[in-house]
Amino acid sequence: MSQDIVTHCPYCALQCGMTLRRTADLVQVLPRNFPTNRGGLCQKGWTAAELLDHPDRLTTPLLRDRPGGTLRPASWPEALDRVVTGIRRIQSAYGRDAVAVFGGGGLTNEKAYALGKFARVALGTRNIDYNGRFCMSSAAAAGMRAFGVDRGLPFPLADLGTADTLLLVGANVAETMPPLVRYLVEQRERGGTLIVVDPRATATARQATLHLQPTPGTDLAVANALLHIALAEGLVDKDYVAARTSGFDQVRRVTAGYWPARAERLSGVPVADLEAAARALGTADRAIILTARGAEQHAKGVDTVTAFVNLALALGLPGRPGSGYGCLTGQGNGQGGREHGQKADQLPGYRRIDDPAARAHVAGVWGVDPTLLPGPGVSAYELLDALGTDGGPKGLLVFGSNPVVSAPRAGRVTDRLRDLDLLVVADFVRSETAEIADVVLPTAQWAEEDGTMTNLEGRVLRRRALRPPPPGVRTDLALLADLAERLEHVDGTTLDRSRFPAAPEQVFAELRQASAGGTADYAGITWARIDAEDGVFWPCPDEAGPGTPRLFADGFPTPDGRARFLPVEHRPPAEEVCPDYPVYLTTGRVLAQYQSGAQTRRVDALRRAAPNAFVELHPDLAARLGVEDGDEVLVTSRRGEMRAPARLTPTIRPDTVFAPFHWAGAARINSVTSDALDPVSRMPEFKVCAVQVRKAPVDERHEGTS
Ligand SMILES: Nc1nc2c(c(=O)[nH]1)N[C@H]1C(S)=C(S)[C@@H](COP(=O)(O)OP(=O)(O)OC[C@H]3O[C@@H](n4cnc5c(=O)[nH]c(N)nc54)[C@H](O)[C@@H]3O)O[C@H]1N2
Numbered sequence: 001m002s003q004d005i006v007t008h009c010p011y012c013a014l015q016c017g018m019t020l021r022r023t024a025d026l027v028q029v030l031p032r033n034f035p036t037n038r039g040g041l042c043q044k045g046w047t048a049a050e051l052l053d054h055p056d057r058l059t060t061p062l063l064r065d066r067p068g069g070t071l072r073p074a075s076w077p078e079a080l081d082r083v084v085t086g087i088r089r090i091q092s093a094y095g096r097d098a099v100a101v102f103g104g105g106g107l108t109n110e111k112a113y114a115l116g117k118f119a120r121v122a123l124g125t126r127n128i129d130y131n132g133r134f135c136m137s138s139a140a141a142a143g144m145r146a147f148g149v150d151r152g153l154p155f156p157l158a159d160l161g162t163a164d165t166l167l168l169v170g171a172n173v174a175e176t177m178p179p180l181v182r183y184l185v186e187q188r189e190r191g192g193t194l195i196v197v198d199p200r201a202t203a204t205a206r207q208a209t210l211h212l213q214p215t216p217g218t219d220l221a222v223a224n225a226l227l228h229i230a231l232a233e234g235l236v237d238k239d240y241v242a243a244r245t246s247g248f249d250q251v252r253r254v255t256a257g258y259w260p261a262r263a264e265r266l267s268g269v270p271v272a273d274l275e276a277a278a279r280a281l282g283t284a285d286r287a288i289i290l291t292a293r294g295a296e297q298h299a300k301g302v303d304t305v306t307a308f309v310n311l312a313l314a315l316g317l318p319g320r321p322g323s324g325y326g327c328l329t330g331q332g333n334g335q336g337g338r339e340h341g342q343k344a345d346q347l348p349g350y351r352r353i354d355d356p357a358a359r360a361h362v363a364g365v366w367g368v369d370p371t372l373l374p375g376p377g378v379s380a381y382e383l384l385d386a387l388g389t390d391g392g393p394k395g396l397l398v399f400g401s402n403p404v405v406s407a408p409r410a411g412r413v414t415d416r417l418r419d420l421d422l423l424v425v426a427d428f429v430r431s432e433t434a435e436i437a438d439v440v441l442p443t444a445q446w447a448e449e450d451g452t453m454t455n456l457e458g459r460v461l462r463r464r465a466l467r468p469p470p471p472g473v474r475t476d477l478a479l480l481a482d483l484a485e486r487l488e489h490v491d492g493t494t495l496d497r498s499r500f501p502a503a504p505e506q507v508f509a510e511l512r513q514a515s516a517g518g519t520a521d522y523a524g525i526t527w528a529r530i531d532a533e534d535g536v537f538w539p540c541p542d543e544a545g546p547g548t549p550r551l552f553a554d555g556f557p558t559p560d561g562r563a564r565f566l567p568v569e570h571r572p573p574a575e576e577v578c579p580d581y582p583v584y585l586t587t588g589r590v591l592a593q594y595q596s597g598a599q600t601r602r603v604d605a606l607r608r609a610a611p612n613a614f615v616e617l618h619p620d621l622a623a624r625l626g627v628e629d630g631d632e633v634l635v636t637s638r639r640g641e642m643r644a645p646a647r648l649t650p651t652i653r654p655d656t657v658f659a660p661f662h663w664a665g666a667a668r669i670n671s672v673t674s675d676a677l678d679p680v681s682r683m684p685e686f687k688v689c690a691v692q693v694r695k696a697p698v699d700e701r702h703e704g705t706s
């Protein structure tokens with residue numbers, strides 16, 4: 001006998017539709033025809049069920065009895081007691097803000113919402129933020145300031161297939177969202193032009209009509225130059241600019257300084273290619289501009305995205321059918337995860353925590369006095385950087401992230417985590433962060449609980465449980481409820497368990513109320529509707545009314561209904577190359593591994609496909625360094641070093657090396673990366689820093705340092 005459920009992949013923001021089939025001894029993944037993936041899955045999706053019954057799966061809490069001791073199995077009462085006693089001790093000595101929470105963009109909407117409420121009501125701490133700060137925050141901030149709303153794609157994904165010109169900036173979708181490539185193929189078959197901007201000739205760039213290969217961190221100059229050329233050649237949509245936008249004059253003045261030859265000097269992209277790209281965009285009926293992490297993970301990520309938004313507005317794209325600007329959201333619930341209150345400055349519905357009306361509304365739903373809700377906390381890296389320091393948090397609860405591997409300047413972050421009085425990690429495997437925790441709480445996996453996810457299009461989807469969690473394992477919602485009922489809340493009460501429900505559908509009902517009237521309004525979305533309609537796009541304020549697949553057709557949700565141009569200037573990366581550190585390092589992903597690798601490094605087929613880290617370098621650079629293909633190299637920055645085999649390829653710029661961030665220990669590239677932050681989004685500069693590369697002495701074994 002077999003049982004089937006329809007659900008979505010546990011990994012990235014494409015949230016491919018899949019069917020899970022359970023037979024007597026096996027859980028099998030079958031592809032499913034959903035409007036985004038149309039039956040396609042990548043290797044990670046195909047193998048996702050392998051982790052459900054994996055021998056590394058945690059089925060009991062783990063405790064460390066003393067610093068430096070080992071983790072040992074413990075009972076739930078003992079583990080919960082240890083967490084609650086630890087929290088009480090820290091908060092009575094140092095105040096409520098001394099316990100912090102770190103969430104994740106992979107958590108369901110229900111969990112992200114419950115985590116934010118848990119932090120503000122049960123812990124009463126202002127210190128909560130999440131890994132989306134490392135991922136989405138620059139595009140989110142730029143979208144907010146230009147359009148008054150942040151929804152990754154303001155149109156359905158299928159629009160990509162009908163674009164005459166498509167510009168992908170710092171997105172390697174052939175490896176990061178493979179089923180999306182079908183839209184690029186469709187676009188090309190219709191005779192469309194695909195332009196890819198990437199310092200590497202990636203699998204995506206190799207499919208492009210035109211590949212612009214800038215030095216890392218120079219996209220802003222490229223974008224301003226494209227607008228400069230569009231202006232010079234009369235390609236700007238003057239009627240649109242006059243009717244639907246504000247602030248163009250200042251932008252026009254700034255882009256006057258980005259004549260093509262200057263942009264070529266700054267970015268390395270030839271003038272002829274800049275001109276060809278500007279013309280292809282400016283003469284297309286339907287043009288789409290998309291950014292991803294390559295453009296965004298910079299200390300000027302917000303301004304870089306703004307430069308591409310300026311270009312899109314000048315060409316009249318946002319709100320025009322089949323055209324627009326969008327950002328490719330990354331994590332499974334990267335979109336929903338940034339809407340429901342796990343951000344330091346945020347309450348559910350994408351409301352601001354410092355807005356009195358928002359506080360009153362949400363406090364009403366939560367049944368507490370608004371004055372008792374904490375104010376804004378600090379961003380993810382600043383939070384991690386302050387752990388265990390004087391005045392910084394002394395306790396941290398982690399749900400859905402593995403910062404020991406994925407945080408910038410990870411050697412320092414690991415030291416900070418080790419200095420905590422209490423580190424609690426909820427996970428289903430012993431991630432590198434769980435390895436150094438005081439308490440590890442085993443949680444359910446995706447196929448073991450119901451919930452909703454919001455994909456990269458802003459489409460709210462249903463994730464379904466195929467089976468209950470294994471014995472000994474609790475869901476994140478259940479363990480938040482377990483902790484909440486043991487803690488004294490901000491209003492001095494111990495709230496009864498019904499105030500922190502563990503049933504996801506009940507949490508969703510509350511989330512709908514809390515989001516009602518906010519920017520990301522889910523009030524009209526029900527689980528039944530999601531099932532009936534192949535997902536529902538927010539905003540959807542009314543159960544009787546439709547969702548909103550396309551935004552901006554009639555105006556922008558800004559006070560005057562107009563989109564805002566903002567002048568932005570190119571500036572160098574936080575760290576420039578110099579004689580000691582003469583090479584640029586950039587980082588990113590490979591197809592077969594996901595994020596910190598905690599999940600995918602445990603899947604046999606994926607480990608075989610991508611067994612280890614590597615350092616990609618151009619043969620000319622390798623020759624100068626005396627390095628041959630396969631030689632172990634050391635990559636060193638001012639912050640630390642990483643060691644991995646060299647992979648020689650002519651597809652990368654000779655002034656730049658690339659390494660993926662999925663591996664730990666000596667191969668952890670985040671030992672090297674920069675912790676420079678964008679001033680607005682607080683996004684770290686993962687995509688560029690200055691390094692030295694040399695052949696590793698034989699037998700030298702190095703660990704990353706801080
Ligand atoms: N296989 C796989 N897929 C994933 C993930 C994963 O870990 N593995 N993670 C998911 C998540 S959370 C995210 S955020 C997305 C990320 O998806 P992408 O943004 O597509 O992934 P990255 O590899 O981080 O970066 C994309 C490209 O940016 C280029 N790049 C580096 N520096 C620059 C620069 O200065 N300018 C420009 N223009 N390009 C630059 C890199 O060479 C790289 O090819 O992927 C999602 N999908």
Ligand SMILES: Nc1nc2c(c(=O)[nH]1)N[C@H]1C(S)=C(S)[C@@H](COP(=O)(O)OP(=O)(O)OC[C@H]3O[C@@H](n4cnc5c(=O)[nH]c(N)nc54)[C@H](O)[C@@H]3O)O[C@H]1N2
Binds near residue numbers: 135331443476
């Ligand atoms: N150098 C470099 N560093 C980067 C990037 C880069 O491009 N370059 N990209 C950054 C980006 S875009 C991102 S998104 C981050 C991601 O990096 P991380 O935040 O580390 O993301 P994951 O590896 O997905 O970590 C998720 C952890 O939570 C667990 N987990 C998964 N689902 C759940 C759940 O529902 N509940 C609980 N309790 N646990 C769960 C997993 O087993 C895993 O251990 O990395 C960032 N770091």
Ligand code: SF4
Binds near residue numbers: 037045176
């Ligand atoms: S593209 Fe993303 S959602 Fe689709 S199968 Fe691969 S990892 Fe899963």
Ligand SMILES: [Mo]
Binds near residue numbers: 134135330331
């Ligand atoms: Mo991400």
